Amino acid sequence: MKLSNIRSLSILILSLFIQQLFGQQFTNFKNFTDMKRVSALQTISSGTWAATNGGGFFFNSSNNSFTTLHKTDGFNGIKLTAVTIDNSGNIWFGSENGIIDIYDPENNTTSSILDIFNSDRSSKAINQLSVTGDTIIVASDFGISLIDSKNLLFLDTFFKFGSFTSNIVVNSIFNNGLIYASTMSGIAVQKSGAVNLSAPESWNVFTTTNGLPSNNVNKLVMFNSKLIAGTDNGLAQNNGSSWSAILSQFSGKKINDLLVMQDTLYILSENSISAYDGTNVFTRFTSSINLNVIAFSPTLGLLAASDIGIIQVYSSSAENIYPNGPAANQFPSMTVDNEGVLWSASGRDVTGVGFYKFDGNKWTTFDKSNSSELPTNSYHVVYTAPDNTKYFGNWGQGFVKVTDNSITNFDVNNTDLVGIEIDPNFLVISGFGADSKNNIWVLNFWAADRNVLNALTPTGLWHHFKVPSEINLTLQFHFNLVVDQFDTKWYSSTDSKRSGLFFFNENTTLTNTADDISGFFSTSNGLNSNSISAIALDKRGELWVGSNFGVNIISNLGSLSSSGSSLRISSVFSLRQQSINCIAVDPLNQKWIGTNQGLLLVNSDGSKLLTTLNTANSALLSDIITSIAINENTGEIFVGTDNGLTSFFTTAVKPATTFSELFTYPSPFFIGNGNNELIIDGLIKDSDIKILTISGKLLKEFSSPGGRIASWDGKDQSGNYVSSGVYIIVAFDKDGNNVTTGKVAVIRK
Numbered sequence: 001m002k003l004s005n006i007r008s009l010s011i012l013i014l015s016l017f018i019q020q021l022f023g024q025q026f027t028n029f030k031n032f033t034d035m036k037r038v039s040a041l042q043t044i045s046s047g048t049w050a051a052t053n054g055g056g057f058f059f060n061s062s063n064n065s066f067t068t069l070h071k072t073d074g075f076n077g078i079k080l081t082a083v084t085i086d087n088s089g090n091i092w093f094g095s096e097n098g099i100i101d102i103y104d105p106e107n108n109t110t111s112s113i114l115d116i117f118n119s120d121r122s123s124k125a126i127n128q129l130s131v132t133g134d135t136i137i138v139a140s141d142f143g144i145s146l147i148d149s150k151n152l153l154f155l156d157t158f159f160k161f162g163s164f165t166s167n168i169v170v171n172s173i174f175n176n177g178l179i180y181a182s183t184m185s186g187i188a189v190q191k192s193g194a195v196n197l198s199a200p201e202s203w204n205v206f207t208t209t210n211g212l213p214s215n216n217v218n219k220l221v222m223f224n225s226k227l228i229a230g231t232d233n234g235l236a237q238n239n240g241s242s243w244s245a246i247l248s249q250f251s252g253k254k255i256n257d258l259l260v261m262q263d264t265l266y267i268l269s270e271n272s273i274s275a276y277d278g279t280n281v282f283t284r285f286t287s288s289i290n291l292n293v294i295a296f297s298p299t300l301g302l303l304a305a306s307d308i309g310i311i312q313v314y315s316s317s318a319e320n321i322y323p324n325g326p327a328a329n330q331f332p333s334m335t336v337d338n339e340g341v342l343w344s345a346s347g348r349d350v351t352g353v354g355f356y357k358f359d360g361n362k363w364t365t366f367d368k369s370n371s372s373e374l375p376t377n378s379y380h381v382v383y384t385a386p387d388n389t390k391y392f393g394n395w396g397q398g399f400v401k402v403t404d405n406s407i408t409n410f411d412v413n414n415t416d417l418v419g420i421e422i423d424p425n426f427l428v429i430s431g432f433g434a435d436s437k438n439n440i441w442v443l444n445f446w447a448a449d450r451n452v453l454n455a456l457t458p459t460g461l462w463h464h465f466k467v468p469s470e471i472n473l474t475l476q477f478h479f480n481l482v483v484d485q486f487d488t489k490w491y492s493s494t495d496s497k498r499s500g501l502f503f504f505n506e507n508t509t510l511t512n513t514a515d516d517i518s519g520f521f522s523t524s525n526g527l528n529s530n531s532i533s534a535i536a537l538d539k540r541g542e543l544w545v546g547s548n549f550g551v552n553i554i555s556n557l558g559s560l561s562s563s564g565s566s567l568r569i570s571s572v573f574s575l576r577q578q579s580i581n582c583i584a585v586d587p588l589n590q591k592w593i594g595t596n597q598g599l600l601l602v603n604s605d606g607s608k609l610l611t612t613l614n615t616a617n618s619a620l621l622s623d624i625i626t627s628i629a630i631n632e633n634t635g636e637i638f639v640g641t642d643n644g645l646t647s648f649f650t651t652a653v654k655p656a657t658t659f660s661e662l663f664t665y666p667s668p669f670f671i672g673n674g675n676n677e678l679i680i681d682g683l684i685k686d687s688d689i690k691i692l693t694i695s696g697k698l699l700k701e702f703s704s705p706g707g708r709i710a711s712w713d714g715k716d717q718s719g720n721y722v723s724s725g726v727y728i729i730v731a732f733d734k735d736g737n738n739v740t741t742g743k744v745a746v747i748r749k
Contacts (some may be wrong), residue, residue, distance in 0.1 A: 029619040031070035033644035038305035041295040051080035061299040066323040074110030086131040094126025139170040161188035162205035182217040211243035230255030263526040301310040329363040331640025333381040334629035338388040352378035373407040383432035393429035420446040431481030446476035463510040469520040480535040484667040492532035499530040526569035539589040546580025572606035584628035586652040594625030653708040655685040662742030671714030672749040692728040
């Protein structure tokens with residue numbers, strides 16, 4: 001059976017599709033990924049191409065610069081596993097889900113082959129790509145495929161080799177006129193003169209019964225006119241019709257890769273690189289880091305692809321080669337601070353790698369290796385206080401406070417906070433919030449002393465609170481702390497003993513518990529679910545509560561009582577049945593909702609689903625959205641996924657405080673063909689806008705969405721395009737006291 005032929009999508013088509021779907025509302029998509037985990041290398045005279053867990057990159061060895069390739073560059077693959085260069089200079093990348101992306105560096109265009117990705121194969125990884133003439137040979141998890149590099153059409157696919165089971169994993173290919181396949185079942189060799197390689201009888205096969213030390217063969221090379229095999233159990237040499245083990249020092253060791261350079265065989269065995277000159281073996285490099293493949297560069301020398309970038313084996317520099325980026329493709333919690341800098345946590349337990357920030361140009365990582373104040377790297381939640389101080393919650397060692405010049409650690413040793421019930425020294429902080437008096441509230445994930453909420457005053461004093469609505473239970477799984485405009489603390493617990501939504505208000509007195517207000521909501525009070533996953537306070541002071549069954553809105557927060565009966569709880573119909581991961585509110589009070597099926601945008605009251613963004617219609621790296629952060633001053637939306645970070649710009653920008661000058665673009669403004677819109681920037685909150693002719697005739701009047709930016713479609717009040725000419729734009733507040741003007745040249749096609 002042959003795979004069906006399919007033409008590829010280019011970056012131009014993707015860009016046009018996004019533009020048609022969303023108009024000018026979403027622009028300038030960017031991807032940010034960790035590219036340290038390198039799985040394959042292809043060297044050329046000017047540098048090295050790398051396939052990584054976060055896309056592809058080229059390192060130019062002449063000027064130490066990087067070119068990165070992501071989905072925003074037209075790629076469909078993300079976790080790349082193979083790379084090669086065809087005879088036309090195009091770069092081919094294979095991915096773990098079967099996607100093949102081809103980059104043309106001369107024209108800066110990208111194409112994708114989706115045949116394998118769209119097939120019904122359960123395992124589709126591309127393990128190696130190699131070139132023979134105009135043919136690309138693909139070693140995959142189910143066989144060998146041949147692709148015409150000129151027209152991107154599949155020529156054939158081979159699933160069955162001799163007596164081997166069909167659809168076996170092919171780890172790599174060696175071709176010296178005949179195709180040699182290294183597979184998990186042994187070695188398959190094309191018979192001399194065989195033409196129909198789809199026929200099993202066209203292949204000779206070799207296994208341990210023929211002398212191989214293991215059936216799982218990873219690499220084949222020709223060295224000193226002998227075929228050498230690297231297996232999971234050492235090295236073997238072909239002696240004509242059989243194989244025999246060689247170099248006993250590698251017996252029992254997994255051989256990951258082999259490379260022949262002139263009269264030397266380089267052997268990558270586990271995390272060690274050795275050189276064999278035909279007589280003696282010399283150890284050249286040993287690492288505690290995973291080494292994946294080796295390659296040779298004319299300018300950089302011997303290279304190793306590792307989990308921490310490309311290693312120059314013979315370089316005296318301790319720096320590895322990889323582009324600047326986030327420390328991991330993990331974004332469990334993000335915030336944009338008052339200066340527009342993005343900060344992100346990285347993960348719990350051993351998955352955490354510290355925390356990182358992005359200033360718009362450069363990523364900086366803070367971890368134990370460069371910040372001695374950090375007790376571990378397990379930072380899983382982040383919050384920016386009104387004074388721009390950042391707080392990061394640690395999974396087991398309290399939290400840290402980050403200011404411009406210092407990092408301060410808070411744990412069981414320098415506070416009276418108490419950790420989890422089974423180990424009071426293990427302190428997990430899972431949420432932060434600030435009240436109107438600048439007290440920082442700290443949520444304890446599982447407080448052995450039941451002091452779930454803790455307030456740190458500006459003077460450094462601590463106050464601890466047992467929340468009455470927890471009815472003297474020692475609950476765990478506390479998350480999602482939010483402090484509303486009335487200083488009420490809202491948070492959730494998914495502990496089976498009492499799961500749902502809790503609220504607490506100390507009634508302005510930190511030392512008097514007699515006047516505290518506390519309550520609890522669950523499905524019995526109207527919530528969709530007790531499994532709450534996200535809480536956000538919107539611009540109208542309403543609480544949005546996400547769960548595994550959609551979103552509830554809690555209104556009338558100012559009339560709070562212990563019973564909670566005065567509050568109104570409604571359900572957002574447009575988000576019914578959605579499992580919610582995170583919620584963010586933009587300057588227009590629109591809600592961005594992260595799910596496992598993509599990113600949703602709903603209007604201010606949730607009555608209308610405005611947009612759905614996913615991997616199929618946008619540059620999102622995954623449909624699993626883990627966190628969202630918004631830069632209100634620029635309209636940039638940051639979307640964390642389990643494959644990395646995507647950002648894009650919207651017109652939802654925080655309004656100006658006063659009118660100064662209107663900026664309009666594009667200029668001139670072409671109308672009459674397509675869905676072009678004139679952007680009007682510089683508005684104050686809830687501006688009204690009039691479009692006038694030079695003589696003062698009113699053509700159109702409308703209100704802004706509420707933020708700094710509005711748009712005009714070039715039509716008059718009757719829905720007709722205006723004539724070519726110069727038009728006056730007048731913006732004013734609701735009372736008509738503040739007015740500003742601008743003008744635009746309109747050209748009607």
